[in-house]
Amino acid sequence: MDSLSQAALGAAIGVAVMGRRTKPWKAALVGALAGTLPDLDSFYDHGDPISNMVFHRAKSHALFWQTLASLPIAALTTAALHDWRHFKPWWLTIWLALVTHALLDWTTVYGTQLGLPFTDTPFGLGSMFIIDPAYTVPLLIGIGVALSLRNTRGWRWNVAGLVISTAYLGWSALAQHHTTNVAEENLRAQGHQVERLLVTPAPLTTVLWRIVAITPQGYLEGYYSLLDRDRTIAFDNFPRGTDLYAQLRGNPYVETIARFSRGFFKMSERDGRAVITDLRMGMEPRYTFNFDVALRQSPTFAPLVPPTRHSDRLDAQSGLPWLWRRALGEKLPPPR
Known part of the structure; x- marks a missing residue:
C-alpha cells in the first residue's frame, strides 16, 4: 500500500496500544515511523531495475525478520523516550506496526516475501489496489479525533477507525471472491481454456474489478463492476x-x-x-x-x-472519467 496508508495504520496502532500510557501524539508518531520503516528498502539500489523490483518487499517485509528487528527497535525507542517502564507496550506497538505493514502489502498484487528466510515466494492476494481512500480515510479520521480529544472518547474513535478499515479489507476479499466466480462462469460459457486467472481491483476502488486470464493463445482482459446490471463480461484477446x-x-x-x-x-x-x-x-x-x-x-x-x-501509464484525464462511469455500471470499452 501507499506510504500514507502505512503511516496511518502504524499511527492508529500506536494510539490503540499505548492508550493513556503516553501522550497520543507521541504514540501516533512512533507508530507512524515504525509503520513506514519497511519501505526504506526502496531506497537501496540492487544494481538493476528488475532486482530493485524483486527485492523490494523482501527481507524488510518478512515476518520472521520483522519480529527479530522489533526488539532492538523497541529498545532504541524507549531509550530515546526515557520510558523504560513501558518497554513491553512499546515493543508490542513496534512489532504490530511492522507486521501489519507487511500483511497490508500482502493484500495488494505486487508480491510480498512474507516467508523469508524459509521461502522467497512472493505472496499477493490482490484484493486491494495500492491506493484506496476508503481504507485510509477512516484511519485518518480516528487518529485526528484521538489527537484532538486526547481522552478515552478519542481513543475509541481511533479504535473505530481501525475496525472500519480492517472490515473494509474483509469486504475487498469477499468482493474479489464474488468477482472471481463471475469471471469463471463467463470464461466457461465463452469456451475459453484458462491456465491462470487474476482478479484485481481497478484503481481507487473495490467496486470495479479487472480480470486477466492466461490462455494457450495469449491472454484475455475484461472488467466487471459490482454495479453492473448483468453478470456478462466482455473480454478482449491479446x-x-x-x-x-x-x-x-x-x-x-x-x-x-x-x-x-x-x-x-x-x-x-x-x-x-x-x-x-x-x-x-x-x-x-x-x-x-x-x-x-x-x-x-x-x-x-x-x-x-x-x-x-x-512505464506506460494511463493519463488521469482520460482514465478517471472512464473509471468512474465504468464503476457505476456503464459498460464502456476501456481507453486504449
Whole structure:
C-alpha cells in the first residue's frame, strides 16, 4: 500500500496500544515511523531495475525478520523516550506496526516475501489496489479525533477507525471472491481454456474489478463492476509473445519476471529490443513495469545488461472519467 496508508495504520496502532500510557501524539508518531520503516528498502539500489523490483518487499517485509528487528527497535525507542517502564507496550506497538505493514502489502498484487528466510515466494492476494481512500480515510479520521480529544472518547474513535478499515479489507476479499466466480462462469460459457486467472481491483476502488486470464493463445482482459446490471463480461484477446519467450528462455532477467509475476507476463519487441511486461499492474496497453531485456542481433537476441525499465501509464484525464462511469455500471470499452 501507499506510504500514507502505512503511516496511518502504524499511527492508529500506536494510539490503540499505548492508550493513556503516553501522550497520543507521541504514540501516533512512533507508530507512524515504525509503520513506514519497511519501505526504506526502496531506497537501496540492487544494481538493476528488475532486482530493485524483486527485492523490494523482501527481507524488510518478512515476518520472521520483522519480529527479530522489533526488539532492538523497541529498545532504541524507549531509550530515546526515557520510558523504560513501558518497554513491553512499546515493543508490542513496534512489532504490530511492522507486521501489519507487511500483511497490508500482502493484500495488494505486487508480491510480498512474507516467508523469508524459509521461502522467497512472493505472496499477493490482490484484493486491494495500492491506493484506496476508503481504507485510509477512516484511519485518518480516528487518529485526528484521538489527537484532538486526547481522552478515552478519542481513543475509541481511533479504535473505530481501525475496525472500519480492517472490515473494509474483509469486504475487498469477499468482493474479489464474488468477482472471481463471475469471471469463471463467463470464461466457461465463452469456451475459453484458462491456465491462470487474476482478479484485481481497478484503481481507487473495490467496486470495479479487472480480470486477466492466461490462455494457450495469449491472454484475455475484461472488467466487471459490482454495479453492473448483468453478470456478462466482455473480454478482449491479446497476444502474449510466446514465440519470443521461447527464444529467450534461460535469460535470467526474463525468468525472474516470469517467476515474480506468477506467470502473468507478456513479451514483445519494440525497436529491436525484447520487452517483458508484468501484466498485473496496469491495463492494456499501458503497464507500470516494462523491461527491455535483450537486443536483436538477427536472427537471435543478445542479453541487455543491465535491463532498462519504462512505464506506460494511463493519463488521469482520460482514465478517471472512464473509471468512474465504468464503476457505476456503464459498460464502456476501456481507453486504449
